[in-house]
Amino acid sequence: MTDENATLRRALFGALVAAIAALLLWLAWRALAPGGVNAIEALILLGLLGVTPWAALSAGNSLVGLTILLGSRNPPAVVLPALARARPGPPRNVTALAVCIRNEDMGAVLPPLGALLDGLAARGAADRFVLWLLSDTQDPALAEAEDAAVRDFAETRDNVGYRRRAENTGFKAGNVMDFLDHHAGEAAFFITLDADSVMTPDAVLRLVAIMEAEPDLAIVQQLIVGRPATAAFPRLFQFGMRAGMRSWATGQAWWQLDAGPYWGHNAILRCEPFRRHARLEALPDGSRILSHDMVESVRLQAAGWRVRCLPAEDGSLESNPPAMPEFLRRDERWGAGNMQYFRLFRLPGMTMLGQLQLLQAILLFLGAPLYALILLLAALNAITGGGEATPMGALALAIFAHWLCYFAPKLSGYAQALIQPRVAAPYGGRVAFAKGAAAEIVFMQLFEPLSTLNKAMFLATLPFGRRTGWAPQNRADRGIAWADAARLLWPHTLVGAGLTLAFAAVSLPALLLALPFTLGMILAVPLCVLSADPQLSAWLRARRIAATPEELSAEIR
Numbered sequence: 001m002t003d004e005n006a007t008l009r010r011a012l013f014g015a016l017v018a019a020i021a022a023l024l025l026w027l028a029w030r031a032l033a034p035g036g037v038n039a040i041e042a043l044i045l046l047g048l049l050g051v052t053p054w055a056a057l058s059a060g061n062s063l064v065g066l067t068i069l070l071g072s073r074n075p076p077a078v079v080l081p082a083l084a085r086a087r088p089g090p091p092r093n094v095t096a097l098a099v100c101i102r103n104e105d106m107g108a109v110l111p112p113l114g115a116l117l118d119g120l121a122a123r124g125a126a127d128r129f130v131l132w133l134l135s136d137t138q139d140p141a142l143a144e145a146e147d148a149a150v151r152d153f154a155e156t157r158d159n160v161g162y163r164r165r166a167e168n169t170g171f172k173a174g175n176v177m178d179f180l181d182h183h184a185g186e187a188a189f190f191i192t193l194d195a196d197s198v199m200t201p202d203a204v205l206r207l208v209a210i211m212e213a214e215p216d217l218a219i220v221q222q223l224i225v226g227r228p229a230t231a232a233f234p235r236l237f238q239f240g241m242r243a244g245m246r247s248w249a250t251g252q253a254w255w256q257l258d259a260g261p262y263w264g265h266n267a268i269l270r271c272e273p274f275r276r277h278a279r280l281e282a283l284p285d286g287s288r289i290l291s292h293d294m295v296e297s298v299r300l301q302a303a304g305w306r307v308r309c310l311p312a313e314d315g316s317l318e319s320n321p322p323a324m325p326e327f328l329r330r331d332e333r334w335g336a337g338n339m340q341y342f343r344l345f346r347l348p349g350m351t352m353l354g355q356l357q358l359l360q361a362i363l364l365f366l367g368a369p370l371y372a373l374i375l376l377l378a379a380l381n382a383i384t385g386g387g388e389a390t391p392m393g394a395l396a397l398a399i400f401a402h403w404l405c406y407f408a409p410k411l412s413g414y415a416q417a418l419i420q421p422r423v424a425a426p427y428g429g430r431v432a433f434a435k436g437a438a439a440e441i442v443f444m445q446l447f448e449p450l451s452t453l454n455k456a457m458f459l460a461t462l463p464f465g466r467r468t469g470w471a472p473q474n475r476a477d478r479g480i481a482w483a484d485a486a487r488l489l490w491p492h493t494l495v496g497a498g499l500t501l502a503f504a505a506v507s508l509p510a511l512l513l514a515l516p517f518t519l520g521m522i523l524a525v526p527l528c529v530l531s532a533d534p535q536l537s538a539w540l541r542a543r544r545i546a547a548t549p550e551e552l553s554a555e556i557r
Helices: 003-032 039-071 075-079 106-122 140-154 171-182 201-213 232-256 271-277 292-302 324-343 352-383 392-406 408-419 421-427 430-464 482-506 508-522 524-530 534-542 549-556
Strands: 095-101 129-135 160-164 189-194 217-222 267-270 306-310 316-318
Touching (some): 039 075, 039 232, 039 352, 039 408, 075 232, 095 106, 095 171, 095 201, 106 140, 106 201, 129 140, 140 160, 160 171, 171 189, 171 292, 189 271, 201 217, 201 267, 201 306, 217 271, 217 292, 232 306, 232 408, 232 430, 232 534, 267 271, 271 292, 292 306, 292 324, 292 352, 324 352, 324 430, 324 482, 352 430, 352 508, 392 508, 408 421, 408 430, 421 430, 430 482, 430 508, 482 508, 508 524
Parallel strands (some): 095 129, 095 189, 129 160
Antiparallel strands (some): 189 267, 217 267
């Protein structure tokens, strides 16, 4: 695509996002302006100025993505033309499969990798791939068990390498760069995989073929969907995330073009430019960049390399956190990493699109304290009588419009599946798909405000020394004790109860408008316990509620 066409495409998308943002702000002004805007309402409007860009961007990506999904027989090829030029058959170049591990259950990590290697061998490509297990395990006992498991795994395979670092300098980014510096050998490309990643041979070969067809591509990032989950929490969460990412990524790829994302795994990268341009130094205070993947993408773009997204779901999976506590901790780690991006905008060679990518990553988390502040200010305004002149109908419309835009990605994905039977068929048909969508919407409407409050509390304490790092994750399904949930979530419960009482003291309409945002906080402890409860999880599985195509196809096999 010519630079002129790319500029026009981005200008059109920018105009769409600006129009959506203007509409949302006008609706908010229309609700707050009657009777005059007091000081609290002025602060609410300022908060809305901060959160509206993300909501408008979500809606814009979703509208463009849904248009492409409904109007094309092959949507990924529309936004990634290299897909049509990819040559089928065994690759010409060697590709390393780089798997980062730390304190993992190797009994869960190795079988999917064995299936991948066997599948590549069956397709005549065994000599074009080498698997590298890149360990940052520090515990001696775990390291010994890890080494024994890898040795057993490699006994019947001659294309498996294993390296364990004595120190995990730079966390995952340092692990990958150490591999490129010392172990990549003749590999032209490498595919990054996390310990819980699963990729099929066909998906891997497709990524390699795209890279071989386009020599100026540095990264191709495929979509990543959730592996079949037994626990209720990941089962419901990833059902909506999958629908949302399909429309979001398709729309975003349409206007971002060669300035695409990198999410750290289930992607293919070109070794030499990554080694040369994506090396991450420590920040001025000596800390390491935690959310490294987006920075690596931006640096490659600044060096003149192309980064593209392949918005295809098939053959690319990961595991999501098994329960609410692990999810909240992961969010905190990501939030801390994304806030580091404030220090990176003035890096040499930074492009405008690169800065926009970092800004998007910041807005994803910075919106949380702003939403929490808006809710607190709204309660304060209500109990002090500042909202007496506010028309409830106009306020409800403004809130609903913002809700639609914020959740537009998954709503667009749901709409596509309900409109196109072929999309819903792998889920068991449109009726089964609709049941899963309804369950997910109810669950996430309770969980999202709770999650937002948790991010807000974490980010509020971050400047005062609260820190997080790259820690091993709990990947096992387990129940949550009531006492453990209460210790974690009592502050969220108190905040929700206090806000609800404040709105209830004003009027019934105020209470009804507030409950969608406070009820999940009040129910934080039971929501945490029940979403990890084995019996509820079994009930959902037995009725195939929120079942994924991979889960249903496994049942058939």
